[in-house]
Amino acid sequence: MNNLLETPIEYLKGVGPARGDLLRKELNIHKYGDLVHLFPNRYIDRTRYYRINELVNSGAEVQVVGKVINIRTVEQKRGSRLVATFTDGTGEMELVWFQGQKWVRDSIKINVPYVIFGKCTQFNGQFSMPHPEMELLAEHEKSLRTAMQPIYPSTEKLSQRGITNKVMAKIMQQLFIETQALFSETLPKSLLKELNLIPKNAALFNIHFPKSQEILARAQFRLKFEELFFIQLQLITKNLIRKHKIKGHVFDVVGDYFTSFYERHLPFELTNAQKRVLKEIRHDMGQPAQMNRLLQGDVGSGKTIVALMSMLLALDNGFQACLMAPTEILATQHYNGLTKLAEPLGIKISLLTGSTKTADRKIIHEELENGSLHIIIGTHALLEDKVQFKNLGLAIIDEQHRFGVEQRSKLWHKNDIPPHILVMTATPIPRTLAMSLYGDLDISVIDELPPGRKPIKTVHRFDNNRLKVWAFLKEEIAKGRQVYIVYPLIQESETMDYKDLMDGYESISRDFPLPQYSVSIVHGKMKPADKDSEMERFAKGKTNIMVATTVIEVGVNVPNASVMVIESAERFGLSQLHQLRGRVGRGADQSYCILMTGHKLSNDSKIRLETMCGTNDGFEIAEVDLKLRGPGDIMGTQQSGVLNLQIADLVKDRDILSLARHHAVKLLKEDPSLAKPEHAALKNAYIEITKKKNIWNYIS
Ligand code: ADP
Ligand code: MG
Numbered sequence: 001m002n003n004l005l006e007t008p009i010e011y012l013k014g015v016g017p018a019r020g021d022l023l024r025k026e027l028n029i030h031k032y033g034d035l036v037h038l039f040p041n042r043y044i045d046r047t048r049y050y051r052i053n054e055l056v057n058s059g060a061e062v063q064v065v066g067k068v069i070n071i072r073t074v075e076q077k078r079g080s081r082l083v084a085t086f087t088d089g090t091g092e093m094e095l096v097w098f099q100g101q102k103w104v105r106d107s108i109k110i111n112v113p114y115v116i117f118g119k120c121t122q123f124n125g126q127f128s129m130p131h132p133e134m135e136l137l138a139e140h141e142k143s144l145r146t147a148m149q150p151i152y153p154s155t156e157k158l159s160q161r162g163i164t165n166k167v168m169a170k171i172m173q174q175l176f177i178e179t180q181a182l183f184s185e186t187l188p189k190s191l192l193k194e195l196n197l198i199p200k201n202a203a204l205f206n207i208h209f210p211k212s213q214e215i216l217a218r219a220q221f222r223l224k225f226e227e228l229f230f231i232q233l234q235l236i237t238k239n240l241i242r243k244h245k246i247k248g249h250v251f252d253v254v255g256d257y258f259t260s261f262y263e264r265h266l267p268f269e270l271t272n273a274q275k276r277v278l279k280e281i282r283h284d285m286g287q288p289a290q291m292n293r294l295l296q297g298d299v300g301s302g303k304t305i306v307a308l309m310s311m312l313l314a315l316d317n318g319f320q321a322c323l324m325a326p327t328e329i330l331a332t333q334h335y336n337g338l339t340k341l342a343e344p345l346g347i348k349i350s351l352l353t354g355s356t357k358t359a360d361r362k363i364i365h366e367e368l369e370n371g372s373l374h375i376i377i378g379t380h381a382l383l384e385d386k387v388q389f390k391n392l393g394l395a396i397i398d399e400q401h402r403f404g405v406e407q408r409s410k411l412w413h414k415n416d417i418p419p420h421i422l423v424m425t426a427t428p429i430p431r432t433l434a435m436s437l438y439g440d441l442d443i444s445v446i447d448e449l450p451p452g453r454k455p456i457k458t459v460h461r462f463d464n465n466r467l468k469v470w471a472f473l474k475e476e477i478a479k480g481r482q483v484y485i486v487y488p489l490i491q492e493s494e495t496m497d498y499k500d501l502m503d504g505y506e507s508i509s510r511d512f513p514l515p516q517y518s519v520s521i522v523h524g525k526m527k528p529a530d531k532d533s534e535m536e537r538f539a540k541g542k543t544n545i546m547v548a549t550t551v552i553e554v555g556v557n558v559p560n561a562s563v564m565v566i567e568s569a570e571r572f573g574l575s576q577l578h579q580l581r582g583r584v585g586r587g588a589d590q591s592y593c594i595l596m597t598g599h600k601l602s603n604d605s606k607i608r609l610e611t612m613c614g615t616n617d618g619f620e621i622a623e624v625d626l627k628l629r630g631p632g633d634i635m636g637t638q639q640s641g642v643l644n645l646q647i648a649d650l651v652k653d654r655d656i657l658s659l660a661r662h663h664a665v666k667l668l669k670e671d672p673s674l675a676k677p678e679h680a681a682l683k684n685a686y687i688e689i690t691k692k693k694n695i696w697n698y699i700s
Helices: 018-026 101-107 136-140 158-159 164-180 189-195 200-208 213-245 256-265 272-285 301-317 328-345 356-370 405-412 431-437 462-478 491-511 528-539 574-581 603-614 618-635 639-641 654-670 678-692
Strands: 042-044 063-075 078-086 090-099 114-119 120-124 128-129 133-137 149-150 292-297 320-324 348-350 375-378 392-398 419-426 442-446 458-461 481-488 519-522 544-548 559-567 593-596
Touching: 063 101, 078 101, 078 133, 114 128, 114 136, 128 559, 133 136, 149 164, 149 419, 164 200, 189 405, 189 654, 200 213, 213 574, 213 654, 213 678, 256 328, 272 301, 272 442, 292 405, 301 320, 301 328, 301 419, 320 328, 328 348, 328 528, 348 356, 405 419, 419 442, 431 618, 458 462, 458 603, 462 559, 462 593, 491 519, 491 544, 519 528, 528 544, 574 593, 574 603, 574 618, 593 603, 603 618
Parallel strands: 090 128, 292 419, 292 442, 320 375, 320 392, 348 375, 392 419, 458 593, 481 544, 481 559, 519 544, 559 593
Antiparallel strands: 042 149, 063 078, 063 114, 078 090, 114 133, 120 128
């Protein structure tokens, strides 16, 4: 049967070359097998027939069985309309046409039972249905489409060229007639039985021609499960293969660097979460396989020290390590922080960014190649071909989702044996989503903040309360605290946004005048050196207020800053708001986040603001964000597009996803290479799917 599914689509009766061409171009349907996977977007419930005396003025689509008893043209101011009287014995209603009147008039049969379908409206006590879908009752009973009517994805071109939904449904019927719905089962019998799943055949038939809501739900469940199950198989297999096949450096020594740092120079007690995560990383790097680990930890959870200690392990085993950050500011900050922490250890750390001078660059290149430089911290500049290592053992990437796949793989190939990879992110990715997007990465979570942090108090204030907000800032500054005031910078409206920022800066400078106050400003159009020196002034406490765009979003650490004011907060996404808020609350003082907005707020903005005021928990926020925006936006279209799901929805179907994951893990444990005879069909399907959908190359 599989061969039949390979048949080019134009061979299907009712399709032909012209329609075949359209289907290929518009819906990417090339073969019979593609068509069967064109799943309806929605269904119109045609399981219920209404009587005319039951109709209510709800605007819902209804279907009625009855006869046309007369038909007439009614002249009106502009043009005319065709009106038919339709009765079912319980009452009368009107059917109305404005277009195609002649054709309708010629084709409608009087006093013959029809099924009509459409939206009903009431006018002067009389129900009428404009442009109803009509089908002779006799035909209606014969067709497969006796119940729920599928509505297929379409495009403007398709409907223009006559491939209406009705035509599509006919084509689909034809497909099932020609193939006799013999689609081979892909899931093992035991799984079908255990989960009470309907067979593939039945699922495909019922997704297109369901007779009831119940059977439709079962068909959807089966197909969603299957889709997610195969993705999980791929991701898990990939992970297993990596662990077996991709060699990694074995870091089996815990040496002087690590031990002396841990015992003598650690500035604070590690949290339990940090200890656990370090143990996981140590275990990974002790195996002869490459580590590929995602380290999730909310802002301020202390990922940096974990990064440093992991790098020390690499050094203890005679390897170099690198840390890559998405911005120059962040790289510089890491450099400063880590140099200070590692000072007593006598290791050599350098910084490499776009603004590193050529002469310094040369030295760094040399030292990296001869091995005298132990740790390099930097931006994208690390990826340049000129940067070669003597022996890179560990690559750490901070704030991962700003780097693309390609960039990551560049780091991989710097040496024959790829370095262990640790990706750190402060964007909490809900577990289910992480499982499906990063199912091939191992995940560590720092789910505990260092002790003594006071939860940040977050409030929402309208712009017309600004005076009160400013007064509050003055109180805080009087206590010696510092303040961030952040303006949105959204690419499309860049000029406007810069104007807002500069206007804001001017009025803040007036309201907080010298010499009592001093105000810094940092934005993306400044030269890196100027940015750094402004940041530096603020970090050293020389200025009270930092006015900035989101350039400060990622990672800066000024523990004395205790107030974060976010202007036009309604324009920021939830995860961005959460990241920004994470800039305060790093010291021992009570910190505040003030979300400023105008009065006009969309529903989504209201939910975002309420969520921010209600919780400090990044995972909770991420869940809301996921619901509001969908996974595509959160992970970046590129990454969610990789999954390219046909029927399952990562947000709505997260329970099915967990189920699929669970069973995929279980099955691969029993039969890692899918070699058992009862898994033959599964294996074939798996091979087919991996040919089509390669999600392999996107992490590594
Ligand atoms: P992030 O996870 O956001 O990168 P950082 O690593 O910058 O967080 O840590 C935030 C702050 O918390 C830093 O000032 C750091 O020194 C401090 N810190 C980290 N771990 C601990 C700990 N276990 N106890 C106390 N302070 C800690
Ligand atoms: Mg950080």
